[in-house]
Amino acid sequence: MRTLLTMQSLPLLLLLLQPLPLQVLMQGKYLGLSDHLAEELEDYIDELYSTGPTKPPTKEIFQKHVIIPPRVPLYYEYDCSFEMRYRNVHDRFYCRKEHFFLPVTYEELQKTCSSKFVACKNGVKRCHKTEKIIEGLHCKLTSGIRMSGCYYETVYKKGYALITCQWQDDIGEIIPEKVNDILEISGKQ
Structure with missing residues (x-):
């Protein structure tokens, strides 16, 4: 039998049982x-x-998510699916459609931010192109929606990296923000 007291205290009891x-x-x-x-x-x-x-991006996040130690041979030692999970690269736990890893120094990429603008792969002219040809890994999402169920194809690329840069107020310098693409070279250069 329910009484008025138990009917009124049930909502209060449920509120008290909620987790902190x-x-x-x-x-x-x-x-x-x-x-x-x-x-x-x-x-x-x-x-x-x-x-x-x-x-906003920071120097530390960019280094953790993009820079990999230079090793030879690059294309045998890295698996994008593992690296994306290990480095915790995602967009609010959703899989990124693509991502790039580059075996270059941070300072080399930061110098690229001072070069003139070139068109990004989407046509918007706000990227910077590296001076030197570099090697890198292009990770393309093959399946999955949320971490840790993201699986990637690992594609080795060699060419000029296109990066976007942004000013970071707290350190007072321009920093690399994102690798937009690697323009593969054709023929000998």
Whole structure:
């Protein structure tokens, strides 16, 4: 038999049984994280679930997501599916349609940001072309929608990299933002 008291207290009881909000859990004592790690996790969660634009690119993110150590031979040692998961490359846990890995130094790509504009692969004239021919990996999504179910075809390319650049206020310099394409060379140069 239900009484007036039990019918009114059921919604209150359900409210009390809800899990603690993430902000409460983020206060180091619940997860046992250092203040620095808790702040990084909170920023990551905020960006992941926000509906606005993503955080601007940083030098560290570009290095982590694009630069790979130069090794020989490049095309035998890397698998895009593994590298994308290992380096945590995604767009809010959705698979990227394509991505590039380059075995060059960050400084070399940053110098490219000072070169004149050239057309990107979509025709918009806001890319910069590397001075030297470089090797790289082009990762093309073959199946999957969300991480970690993303699978990529690994394509070895050799040519000029097209990159976009952006000003980063906190360090006061222009930085590479994204690799747009690798223009494969034809014939001997």
